[in-house]
Amino acid sequence: MENRLYSVAQIRAAEAAAAAQLEAGALMRRAGQAAADAALALLGEARARPVLVLAGPGNNGGDALEMAANLSEAGVDVVVLHLAGGGKVSPEAAQALARARASRANFADVALDVRDWALVVDGLFGIGLARPLEGRYRELVTGIDAVRCPVLALDVPSGLDADSGAVVGPNGVAVRATHTVTFIGDKPGLHTAEGRDHAGRVDVAGLGLDPSLFEPARACIAAPAMFASRLAPRRQNSHKGEFGDVAVVGGAHGMAGAAVLAARGALYAGAGRVFAAMLGPALALDATQPELMFRAAHDFEIADRVLVLGPGMGGAMEAMRALGAGIDGATPVVIDADGLNLLAASLDLQERVARRQAGTVVTPHPLEAARLLGISAHEVQADRLGTARSLARRLQAVVVLKGSGSVVARPDGDVAINPTGNPGLATGGSGDVLAGVCGALLAQGWPAWEAALGAVWMHGAAADRLVEEGIGPVGMTAGELPAAMRRVLNGLVAKSGRG
Ligand SMILES: NC(=O)C1=CN([C@@H]2O[C@H](COP(=O)(O)OP(=O)(O)OC[C@H]3O[C@@H](n4cnc5c(N)ncnc54)[C@H](O)[C@@H]3O)[C@@H](O)[C@H]2O)[C@@H](O)CC1
Numbered sequence: 001m002e003n004r005l006y007s008v009a010q011i012r013a014a015e016a017a018a019a020a021q022l023e024a025g026a027l028m029r030r031a032g033q034a035a036a037d038a039a040l041a042l043l044g045e046a047r048a049r050p051v052l053v054l055a056g057p058g059n060n061g062g063d064a065l066e067m068a069a070n071l072s073e074a075g076v077d078v079v080v081l082h083l084a085g086g087g088k089v090s091p092e093a094a095q096a097l098a099r100a101r102a103s104r105a106n107f108a109d110v111a112l113d114v115r116d117w118a119l120v121v122d123g124l125f126g127i128g129l130a131r132p133l134e135g136r137y138r139e140l141v142t143g144i145d146a147v148r149c150p151v152l153a154l155d156v157p158s159g160l161d162a163d164s165g166a167v168v169g170p171n172g173v174a175v176r177a178t179h180t181v182t183f184i185g186d187k188p189g190l191h192t193a194e195g196r197d198h199a200g201r202v203d204v205a206g207l208g209l210d211p212s213l214f215e216p217a218r219a220c221i222a223a224p225a226m227f228a229s230r231l232a233p234r235r236q237n238s239h240k241g242e243f244g245d246v247a248v249v250g251g252a253h254g255m256a257g258a259a260v261l262a263a264r265g266a267l268y269a270g271a272g273r274v275f276a277a278m279l280g281p282a283l284a285l286d287a288t289q290p291e292l293m294f295r296a297a298h299d300f301e302i303a304d305r306v307l308v309l310g311p312g313m314g315g316a317m318e319a320m321r322a323l324g325a326g327i328d329g330a331t332p333v334v335i336d337a338d339g340l341n342l343l344a345a346s347l348d349l350q351e352r353v354a355r356r357q358a359g360t361v362v363t364p365h366p367l368e369a370a371r372l373l374g375i376s377a378h379e380v381q382a383d384r385l386g387t388a389r390s391l392a393r394r395l396q397a398v399v400v401l402k403g404s405g406s407v408v409a410r411p412d413g414d415v416a417i418n419p420t421g422n423p424g425l426a427t428g429g430s431g432d433v434l435a436g437v438c439g440a441l442l443a444q445g446w447p448a449w450e451a452a453l454g455a456v457w458m459h460g461a462a463a464d465r466l467v468e469e470g471i472g473p474v475g476m477t478a479g480e481l482p483a484a485m486r487r488v489l490n491g492l493v494a495k496s497g498r499g
């Protein structure tokens with residue numbers, strides 16, 4: 001897997017194995033050097049103002065002190081704010097402190113806002129954070145929000161859980177960095193939940209560890225390489241029957257729009273034919289998308305069609321029947337929105353999902369995932385990877401837990417975190433488009449895992465393009481996504497062709 005992500009336990013194990021082969025303090029010195037290089041790159045020619053280095057009581061503070069010594073040796077004006085804490089200090093961190101004290105760095109107890117800094121470095125806490133930030137730490141971390149210069153976090157923004165991306169504590173705070181240089185290996189918490197807001201741009205400094213020291217990663221950052229084998233250019237001699245039928249089953253009274261958006265998503269992602277099987281009054285036509293075929297759900301023939309079950313489906317008995325029929329069918333399905341709420345209410349349906357032979361992709365947002373697992377949305381967000389994994393295992397399906405850094409999980413426990421997308425997607429209907437795109441990829445023969453990864457990646461990339469064009473994030477609409485996603489998809493297909 002490329003772009004590997006490691007749990008804190010895996011990082012600790014690799015670090016311990018490496019430390020046993022190296023001279024004492026070598027890893028911390030390497031971390032301090034990598035951090036200084038990152039800071040120098042950020043500073044560029046901006047050397048007139050000083051750099052503030054916040055150093056905490058543990059080894060993260062040790063990294064920061066090594067870095068302060070390196071920066072001052074490089075001629076940078078450095079001010080260190082060292083919070084010693086009362087606990088035991090590791091020999092490496094003690095050595096780093098002695099080195100920083102002997103350097104030209106100034107140790108001072110300053111308020112964050114007293115100077116115009118060129119850069120603030122967060123070396124308070126890393127993967128050893130054990131409880132919420134309080135007192136002086138909390139004050140400093142909130143103070144960082146007010147600075148206008150870049151903020152570089154070492155390893156992990158202090159206050160953030162590196163495994164989950166949750167801010168630690170009920171009313172917890174965490175550093176909002178513009179950049180993070182993370183050590184030894186990349187960590188999931190920097191890329192999902194609150195992670196993207198707190199970590200900023202993430203660079204990995206591997207510190208020269210031998211790859212054989214790592215346990216196999218069970219998580220990665222999603223990338224087109226993971227679904228590239230499905231992006232083959234179309235043969236000249238092809239016909240619509242090769243690209244599959246998608247039927248969106250939904251659109252109860254008053255919710256036709258959800259089914260239409262999903263159907264448009266499927267059409268623009270290349271399905272051969274797209275139907276909308278409506279639980280409410282069947283529309284005669286979508287005048288802006290006349291290619292879509294509307295049918296009444298109660299007498300619609302679902303056989304041989306990939307189904308997108310749920311957009312605007314409502315909760316009536318008829319919806320439950322349509323969902324059950326789709327689940328028991330032999331074609332791949334996507335279950336979304338109201339389909340998931342109905343599923344949450346029926347253990348029987350959940351078991352039938354788990355027994356399905358054809359591909360199944362389930363796309364809950366955090367509240368839908370919470371209903372399915374009988375927990376709160378807060379608990380889902382506190383452990384997005386764990387939640388996605390347990391749902392995937394329970395339903396024996398590929399699960400997309402949506403939101404910032406969508407988590408795609410498979411029943412065997414492997415997960416990928418999607419790096420594309422932005423808050424422009426936080427608008428009604430964007431999830432319907434995603435479900436339709438995923439249905440179209442399944443209809444074109446993509447396996448569930450690749451279809452889910454491809455749909456999520458391209459849907460997010462479409463939103464990113466719209467932002468680049470000034471169409472969002474504010475005011476971006478779900479209806480603008482299908483055409484933008486189509487450009488992304490064709491761009492990837494063109495790249496996949498023979499040079
Ligand atoms: N051991 C080494 O040689 C290396 C350490 N590294 C760095 O070391 C970090 C991990 O070091 P540590 O295990 O010392 O952990 P941290 O430095 O992240 O924090 C642990 C220290 O903070 C205290 N603490 C935890 N939460 C607190 C809170 N909320 N309020 C007040 N005090 C709190 C603990 O009692 C302990 O003293 C990594 O994130 C990384 O930055 C890496 O540079 C790799 C090399």
Ligand SMILES: Nc1ncnc2c1ncn2[C@@H]1O[C@H](COP(=O)(O)OP(=O)(O)O)[C@@H](O)[C@H]1O
Nearest residue numbers: 365402403421422423425426428429430431432
């Ligand atoms: N802040 C965000 N950053 C990135 N993606 C987001 C964000 N908010 C929402 N999304 C994405 O937008 C889509 C919203 O889906 P959903 O919550 O089902 O909305 P709806 O039901 O209105 O269609 C999902 O793909 C989700 O991952």
Ligand SMILES: [K+]
Nearest residue numbers: 122125156158
């Ligand atoms: K930190």
